[in-house]
Amino acid sequence: MCRIGAIKSKVPFHPSRALRLMLPQQEGHDNSGFAMVMQDLDGVFAGYKEQPLLSLACTQNGLKLVKDFMDASGFMPVKEYIPRVNRVAGLDIKAMPHYVFRAYDYPEYFRDRSRPEKEELLLDTRLELRRLLSENDSGYVFSFWPDVLTLKEIGDPKDIAVYFRLWDDNGALMAKNIVTQCRQNTNYDIVRYAAHPFFLQGYTLCANGENTFYTRNKEFQLSLHRGYTGFESDSQNFLYTLHYVLHELKWPISYYKHVITPLPFEEIQQRSDRRELDLIRQSLGHLEINGPNTIIAMLPDSRIMTCCDSKKLRPVVIGGDETTMAIASEVCGLQAILPHRDESRDIYPGEREVVVITPELEVERWKQ
């Protein structure tokens, strides 16, 4: 079972903190990788919050393909961060030749466009880059979005940290939010894209467990939105549903849980909002998950959310202090980064509960 986690802080912190959250939980993963999405960046990208940031792992050829494509599309690079990797012998890591984190200015003709139009452009650009790179077997593009940086690597998380010097807090990579996972790869045919967290148009999500309704989720999502591609993991479904409910249907966040884990018919009948819940269950039945899962998600406004499947088969705990809140599969993860928090205030959400941490670090909880 994968372990997952997220940290949200009022002060920017370094990714080493995410590693320290994850490593004590190691028993659950098999060291086949580490991945994180950072949002609300500080450090080298602090001054480029409006510019879309491309996160890329690729070959030499991939570099050129991306450069040509971005040039042709009119995107102008404004800031770049190339990690100075530490090539120690014997590291368990299947690194790509190049890692690029590059902020761009929008093409000239796009600068005055509306936010929704820009969101569509960024998505199309990433999808096109993804197509281009996989056609040529030249790399992976993980995200292309303002103020978001994604790193995904295959290998032992500790070695990955050494390789990318993630223990050295040199102030270059900093963020106020990180969602992260150490992976467990059950299929052993390792697909780099399959590593959580997944990202789409400002929505970040990782999940642990299995989605027994994967096939029917996928079959439904395929036609809902062009961005719902890949399906390398059971958990991508959760991201796409989150995006669909919040971004496409523009429903309040409280309905996400009603879609993925609808209430039993009998309970719906006893509710005053039975008509709405019934319609949702009718219409979105194919997005139900019905498998053991815990979900941690980050929204474009940097709220962080967690909820579980309706059978509550996967653990999750939330805790923190005035400046930092964290979510982890296991309490030992919280212990590692927040040993002084008031443990009695830790939250273990129930099967019908949703917990949201706001940008002000307020904790909202409600029952579905």
Added chain:
Amino acid sequence: MEAVKTQDVTANDLSWQIQYQHDRCTLCGRCLAACSFRAIEAVMEKRLVGLPTENQPAYRIMPAIRQKNSLTEACVGCGMCEKVCPNQAIRPVKNPYSRQNLLARAGGSPIKRGGRDNLHQDRTLDKIVVGRISQMTDPSLDAERHTFDILAPFGRILPPHELPFKNDGHSLQAEGQTPPVNWIYPVIFGDMSIGALSARAWEALALAVAYLNEKHHMPVRMSSGEGGMPQKLLGSEQLKYMILQIASGHFGWNRIIQAIPRMKADPAGILIKIGQGAKPGDGGLLPAAKVAEHIQAIRGVPKADLLSPPNHQGLYSIEESVQKMFLSMNAAFKFRVPVAIKCAASATSVSVYNNLLRDPYRICGGFLLDGIHGGTGAANEVSMDHTGHPVISKTRECYLAAVKQGRQGQIPLWAGGGLGLTGNAAADAFKMICLGANGVFISRILIQLMGCIGNEQGRCNACNTGKCPTGICTQDPRLVKRLDVDRAAANIVDYMLALDYELRKLMAPIGNSSLPVGRSDALISLDKDVADKLAIQYAC
């Protein structure tokens, strides 16, 4: 010397032969009374009883029971004689050397019968296995203790972006009207009319449905079949368990419409029957012999052959059907009752389904596909054996066609026709649901539960004759009395409880607490061609 009459029919030409042991027979005559087909008769036989002596002949004239050498009064193997015989002196035996198929047609008219086809024994569903079992990482559930959520929609489902929600930023409020949808048990009792069934058999079904709903909280619904239903039921609360059928003959419909103002409850749905699996492309026929008084009353017709035409007259396209028929049915119940359609599975099913899916009025609330194995009423044998389409691949194709357009579930798919053929309707239903059906409908297995002894090997299948030996599909009051209504209903209730348990027993191992509609990944096939066709995993 007597000429040999080579062309005469003998008992050895018939499909069933009567084995009679005169030494066990006490001549009580019960078999004669029981045989509704008059296939046996009492005769005097001259029998040798030893060697002749001077004052005593060697033979004696003795009464005996003998099979008639007659095609019109041929034994159907129903075994009623055997059942009533106190001494096991008589029983029918299937005759492997039968020429009945030839001889019967030589009479100049096609063979008609009820029951199922006799040819297609090789079932695709039996080549599919539930192969994806939850272990460890996604634990299987406890079928005994876990609560399962087993309901299927009957009615038109709106796509998410068309739900009439007002969003105030915190919550959604549904505004205006949406198409009616009833959540029902995923097994519908298929349409068998009063007329095709005896009033008692129909009553047993209705009783079972009410019992399942009211005592066991299983919202099973039953289709009336064509021909209306008793006025009393139309005006009762129990109408909510009924799906009213309208077919091309429109029998009984007039009286249903007239009863609307008196209805205490809305029916669960309206089902427009276009075709049925046993005799696709064929209409219905209720022979005059079966048009008893109560049927005349319900349908408002005189005693005559009642023919439903093979098509709904005056409707020439899918679009027209949708607009005229569906709209009027919807309007009749003020858009509160879902209207669905039932078609025989056929090469064109997917086109029809696609067309309905795209109907901008969104008024077709269900697509019931009836496969080649279906059938209860009278049909031409040639239709039953040689026309139609297996329901499995058609259901799957319809589902995948909807998937392609992102419209799955919008017109719930219901599949029937041979489900439960081997006695296990739960396994069949489960597999169909995994392949994309929202639910299934069963009929034949219900009459088997009531006591019908017909089968696929040509036993009985005399539903068209009006002589049903079990009283299920005859209107002959003497025969109808044979059916014990309460026992018939109890059998059905018990079976449904077992089926419900078995459904859980299948859902639990794949870790699903709600219906696994479209969970094709749960299935594997041991047959490569089946796996390819249904787009499921092949395993060996």
